[in-house]
Amino acid sequence: MGRVALVTGGTRGIGAAISKALAGAGYQVAASYAGNDEAAAAFTAETGVPAFKWDVSDFAACKAGIAEVEGKLGPVEILVNNAGITRDGMLHKMAPEQWHAVINTNLNSVFNMCRNVIEGMRERSFGRIVTVSSINGQKGQMGQTNYAAAKAGELGFTKALAQENAKKGITVNAICPGYIGTEMVRAVPKEVLDKQVLPQIPVGRLGEPEEIARCVAFLVADDAGFITGSTITVNGGQFMI
Numbered sequence: 464m465g466r467v468a469l470v471t472g473g474t475r476g477i478g479a480a481i482s483k484a485l486a487g488a489g490y491q492v493a494a495s496y497a498g499n500d501e502a503a504a505a506f507t508a509e510t511g512v513p514a515f516k517w518d519v520s521d522f523a524a525c526k527a528g529i530a531e532v533e534g535k536l537g538p539v540e541i542l543v544n545n546a547g548i549t550r551d552g553m554l555h556k557m558a559p560e561q562w563h564a565v566i567n568t569n570l571n572s573v574f575n576m577c578r579n580v581i582e583g584m585r586e587r588s589f590g591r592i593v594t595v596s597s598i599n600g601q602k603g604q605m606g607q608t609n610y611a612a613a614k615a616g617e618l619g620f621t622k623a624l625a626q627e628n629a630k631k632g633i634t635v636n637a638i639c640p641g642y643i644g645t646e647m648v649r650a651v652p653k654e655v656l657d658k659q660v661l662p663q664i665p666v667g668r669l670g671e672p673e674e675i676a677r678c679v680a681f682l683v684a685d686d687a688g689f690i691t692g693s694t695i696t697v698n699g700g701q702f703m704i
Contacts, residue, residue: 473543478545541590543595554608570620593682594621595675597611618694
């Protein structure tokens, strides 16, 4: 059987594409989700990938959820931190609830998940952790101080954790997507996409979820062991560093 891979937010959008790609590559995949039972059931029916429900912003829930996954599939050797939300608003109008919801779900969840798998990875001397950050964690975005802060925090976390665990055979990397053609992005009015979004992207199109998934599949492979603490930027040339 293939290595066990756990993808948070793994039943919809980019997460679903990642789950499918890893399953197709022979991994045993578990997908976590937060609340959309109907979408999760449809995803499992389509792919055969089991879905597990818990709140990634809750440390105890992550511990219990990971224990359930490991009880059914085996030790988690690959973790993809993909779950995330937005609660946009200009800072001078942002409620504390908007700030904390995004920090808790997008950034604190990365600690919650990694903390609950890292000891096992160290004991086995193997692990792959990939966190899906964002172009807006690199360049910032008006109206997203909370989201940009969380996504930038993920990048610093990635580099520090990579240093701590490199000698244990564990790699820790991040991916920063730009505008990806998920259901959410494609719901933006066509005029807005054509006049405001696409002109910012040199390649002239949205990315596809499968393009992010292929990056994840590359980073989690056994033979990607010399790549750690890195950020792969996948944005069609919109932001180059």
